[in-house]
Amino acid sequence: MTIRVxxxxxxxxxxxxxxxxxxxxxxxxxxxxxxxRDIAGGEAVSAMTLEHYPGMTEKQLAAIEAEARGxxxxxxxxxxxxxxxxxxxxxxVLVMTASAHRDAAFESCRFLIDWLKTKAPFWKxxxxxxxxxxxxxxxxxxxxxxxxxx
Amino acid sequence: xxxxxxxxxxxxxxxxxxTVDLPADxxxxxxxxxxxxxxxxxxxxxxxxxxxxxxxxxxxxxPYDHPLSASDEVALFPPVxxx
Numbered sequence: 347m348t349i350r351v352x353x354x355x356x357x358x359x360x361x362x363x364x365x366x367x368x369x370x371x372x373x374x375x376x377x378x379x380x381x382x383r384d385i386a387g388g389e390a391v392s393a394m395t396l397e398h399y400p401g402m403t404e405k406q407l408a409a410i411e412a413e414a415r416g417x418x419x420x421x422x423x424x425x426x427x428x429x430x431x432x433x434x435x436x437x438x439v440l441v442m443t444a445s446a447h448r449d450a451a452f453e454s455c456r457f458l459i460d461w462l463k464t465k466a467p468f469w470k471x472x473x474x475x476x477x478x479x480x481x482x483x484x485x486x487x488x489x490x491x492x493x494x495x496x
Numbered sequence: 497x498x499x500x501x502x503x504x505x506x507x508x509x510x511x512x513x514x515t516v517d518l519p520a521d522x523x524x525x526x527x528x529x530x531x532x533x534x535x536x537x538x539x540x541x542x543x544x545x546x547x548x549x550x551x552x553x554x555x556x557x558x559p560y561d562h563p564l565s566a567s568d569e570v571a572l573f574p575p576v577x578x579x
Contacts, residue, residue: 380579396578397503399571402555427578439579459579465557467571468578469503480504483575 347415347423349407351398353430356440365422365444372421374448376455378441384434386481389474396429396438399467403427406466414443414458418450425458427468457494464491497566499532501542502573505549508542518566525551526560528570548574 350356358379366372382394411423424442432438441458445451470481500513522531529549533540543549551558552571564570 398578399500399502399552399555399573402552402571405555463579464576466578467502467552467573467576469574470577471503480507480574481577483577487577 347411348425349404349411350426351400351403351407352426352428355428355437356426358437358440361424361426361440361442365424365442369421369444371446372444373446374451375442375444376448376451377443378439378455378459379437380439380459382432382434382436382438386472386474389476391434391472391474393431393433393473394438395431395471395473397469397471398427398429402467407462410458410461410465413461414454417457418443418445418454419447420445420450420454423454423458425462427462427466429468460487460490460494463487497564498569499528500569500571502571504574505542505572509536509538518564522564524560524564525553525558525562525570528564529560529572532572543572550575 362375366375384391407425411425414420414423420443422444426440428438441455443451443455464487472479472481497518498513498515501509506512519531522528529543529546533543550573553562553568
């Protein structure tokens, strides 16, 4: 179980290899990689700066990960979230889940990214031709997260 | 008490954090926000619509009726947009 909040990029292949090497109980791995888009709300985006709340971020991600492990039988979980200035095409976030069962891997991965989007203290600042603007939270993100309420 | 601001709340208020002496009659998050609004026009503008201001006390999300003590770390921020 690993959580990293970092400015540096990550290597999906290396992370996958590290998670699965020598682990014979894993039946499947699901991963989600979030990338910076070059367009948002019909406007060109030239860069995105991610701000976070050091300390609370790690704490919230750990709580979200613990919740996932309580809900599904998981062999391993990896969450890497970047902060700082990123450009279109750059990787922002990696969520990877490993389980003996594919449903657990798929569902927990989706759960983690849905909860992370609404509970982890990250904010995105987009640079557009009109200037900089803070990305607003979407109702659809709340709806996606609420499907996991129970 | 330490109060931290993030994202556009930080830009609007103009500082990332401040240390404040909590008045005795401010006992919860809602009271703190009302009191902060009186500190400057920038505070008042940033905190005008409390529906879009989220709160964490000691790094945990809390509702507006959460009680406060002088040693708490309070963070105010807009809804999160990571991932």
